[in-house]
Amino acid sequence: MRNRIQTAFDSVQASPELKNKTRDFLAHERQRRSVRPVRALVPALCSLLLLVLGAVGWGLYQTPVAAISVDINPSLELTVNRFDRVIGVKGFNEDGEAAAAQVDLINMRYDEAVETLLQSEAISPYLSEDAFVSIAVACDEQEKGEAMRQQVQAGTVECPAEVSCTAGNSEDVEQAHEAGLSFGKYRAFEELQALDPSVTAEDVQGMTMREIRDRINELLEEAGEEPSGQGQGQGQGSGQGQQSQGTGQGSGQGQQGQGSGQGSGQGSKGEGNSSGKNQGSQNGDGNQYGRNPG
Amino acid sequence: MRSEWETDRAIEQYADTVRKICMLHLKNEADTEDIFQTVFLKYAMYPGSFADSEHEKAWLIRVTVNACKDFLKSFFRRNTVPIEEIQESLVSPLPQEQSEVLEAVLSLPDKYKDVIYLYFYEGYSAVEIGRLLKKNVNTIYTLLSRAKAILKEKLGGEEFA
Structure with a gap:
């Protein structure tokens, strides 16, 4: 049986044609597959690229480049990314935290966010006419910071309270955070401390911006009666219309400090505030750039 | 993928075996051609190595048997082959x-x-x-x-x- 079956099967062979067709097919497949790795990589590379771009984009979006500190009594800080969008809101005191929780500002443009915040139910009750609102913009790119400051300020024209808009940089913010204050408030605290070294950050934490501002003004007035020589060279408050000693220039000339008085020394920033309501802003600017020892 | 030389050698060496198994299951030349392509492509793509030619042959037989079975499963076909058709293909x-x-x-x-x-x-x-x-x-x-x-x-x- 074995022999008969073997002989029968022996005659069944693959024809040369069948072999050739198979060879051709394999050659074709080989060619197709040799091109394939490169082509197959295209979609993979595309998705990788998208992923990387997405990650970079997300990273950029989530990287803060500026901070806006809003202080009345509620004390809040908005972090802003390079696309001018708010990516974080943090309260620095109880009222601030409450407001931060109540108003959703994330992903808003910063100027809209500040407007929305000031008009919100959480904040508006604090905005009586005698309230003092400090809005401080911190950005390491000076030009952008200044542009943001102006933008924010323009949005606060209708605010019933007195608004001060100032600009600073990230160092200010860091120092402020170390002291547990938003940097707008920290700046006011620095101002106050310069006049009254006994004041501590904790004291300031519990004070409204109006209280701090009034205290500063009081101290300035007191100081105004004395000759210059405080050595602090603050030169503040001109915008408030107080007597400024012009100590910033170290001239000891008891000028009527209209803010412009300091300009000669520190005017490089050119913070000219136009809106009468916002006079206070010059304080801040004068402060920041005009700290000349007397 | 195995080299052209390798697949050519395998075709030369095992085509008859594959053809015989195909004959057992398939009814015409066109189907046999399909199985040839499937089997030798699998061989070309097989990443493993064979201990010897016996091992290689056994691998090819198994792949061919399975390929034929899969082929018949996937199509509703007559399993027996009229001897005339085989005669024609020889x-x-x-x-x-x-x-x-x-x-x-x-x-x-x-x-x-x-x-x-x-x-x-x-x-x-x-x-x-x-x-x-x-x-x-x-x-x-x-x-x-x-x-x-x-x-x-x-x-x-x-x-x-």
Whole structure:
């Protein structure tokens, strides 16, 4: 049986044609597959690229480049990314935290966010006419910071309270955070401390911006009666219309400090505030750039 | 992918074996061509290595058997092949005796065909066939004895004992 079956099967062979067709097919497949790795990589590379771009984009979006500190009594800080969008809101005191929780500002443009915040139910009750609102913009790119400051300020024209808009940089913010204050408030605290070294950050934490501002003004007035020589060279408050000693220039000339008085020394920033309501802003600017020892 | 040289050698060496298994299951040349492409492409793409040519041959037999089964599963086809078609596909016409034997083998139920071919033609033992077809050795013995009985009945002759 074995022999008969073997002989029968022996005659069944693959024809040369069948072999050739198979060879051709394999050659074709080989060619197709040799091109394939490169082509197959295209979609993979595309998705990788998208992923990387997405990650970079997300990273950029989530990287803060500026901070806006809003202080009345509620004390809040908005972090802003390079696309001018708010990516974080943090309260620095109880009222601030409450407001931060109540108003959703994330992903808003910063100027809209500040407007929305000031008009919100959480904040508006604090905005009586005698309230003092400090809005401080911190950005390491000076030009952008200044542009943001102006933008924010323009949005606060209708605010019933007195608004001060100032600009600073990230160092200010860091120092402020170390002291547990938003940097707008920290700046006011620095101002106050310069006049009254006994004041501590904790004291300031519990004070409204109006209280701090009034205290500063009081101290300035007191100081105004004395000759210059405080050595602090603050030169503040001109915008408030107080007597400024012009100590910033170290001239000891008891000028009527209209803010412009300091300009000669520190005017490089050119913070000219136009809106009468916002006079206070010059304080801040004068402060920041005009700290000349007397 | 294996080199062209390697696949050419495999085709030269194993095409007849593959062709015989195809004949057991498929009804026409076109289907056989499909199986050839499937089997040798699998061979070309197989990343492993073979210990020796026996190992390689066994691998190809198993792949061919499976490819044929898959092929028949995927299409609703007649499993038996008219001997005329085989005759047509062959290089030289089959003598009467051989044609009868082939016809008898092809008329066996499917499960017997591979076993008969592997046992009588390729000379594998029942144990080896069991390993190749992934079946129990006892099953192979049973299949063999039943197939032999059928063939004996069909073809006559004492040698089918």
